[in-house]
Structure formats: C-alpha cells, structure tokens
Amino acid sequence: EVQLQASGGGLVQAGGSLRLSCAASGFTLDDWTIGWYRQAPGKEREGISCISNSDSSTFYADSVKGRFTISTDNAKNMVSLEMNNLTPEDTGIYYCAADRDVRPCAIPSTRGGSYILTLRGSWGQGTQVTVSS
Helix, strand or coil: CCEEEEECCEEEECCCCEEEEEEEECCCHHHEEEEEEEECCCCCCEEEEEEECCCCEEEECCCCCCCEEEEEECCCCEEEEEECCCCHHHCEEEEEEEEECCCCCEEECCCCCEEECCCCCEECECEEEEEEC
C-alpha cells in the first residue's frame, strides 16, 4: 500500500527556515514523482514544488522559486523540502503527494517559475507551517 507521511512543520519567525519531509512507504521512489502542495486558510490549494525521480527534474512555483529546494534521499526513501526566508504568506498546511513517473510534473508559468500539476495518486496527511511576522 502506497503511503506518505509529511512532517517537519512548525512555528517559525519571518526570515527563518524549516525542512519538511515526506516519508514514503509501500513503494520506492526510483520512478515516482513527488509533489508538495500547500493550503492557506481561505485560499485554494497551491502546488509549490515537484520532483520526478526518474530523471531528477525539479520544478518550483513562482511564489517559492529561489527560496525552497526539493530533494530526494533514496536511502531513506524520503523527499525533503528545504524552505528558507519564510514569510507569513508561506503559512498553511503542507501536503505531499505521489504518482508514478509524471514527467514533466509542471508546466511553465508566465513569470519564470512553474505551475505544479496536481498529482492524482496518493496523498499524505498535511503538516502545519506557521510563519509569524
């Protein structure tokens, strides 16, 4: 059974950093695509980053490009999202999702970043990120 567990959220001051983890079980990440999404109160869910492990391609939404980094640790079967220079606008519940080999997992946006596609496979429970001003 494909399962995902997101963790690492918390409360941080503006300008701070957090590292989220998405632990995968029931499958290995080798040819799977993992996406990170977030939902702020009163707002629609936003795709913020994805990685396709079959070719190691990574993509970022305009809102996080240059501040967030997605990576895979194959030994731990885990995908991490390093988040730096956080702002209150980054507050929300963060989710990870998996689907088999979605390439590309994003399409170009008009502002230089990417629009992260919604993966239609398994989703994990979210982890809360709160950034105080």
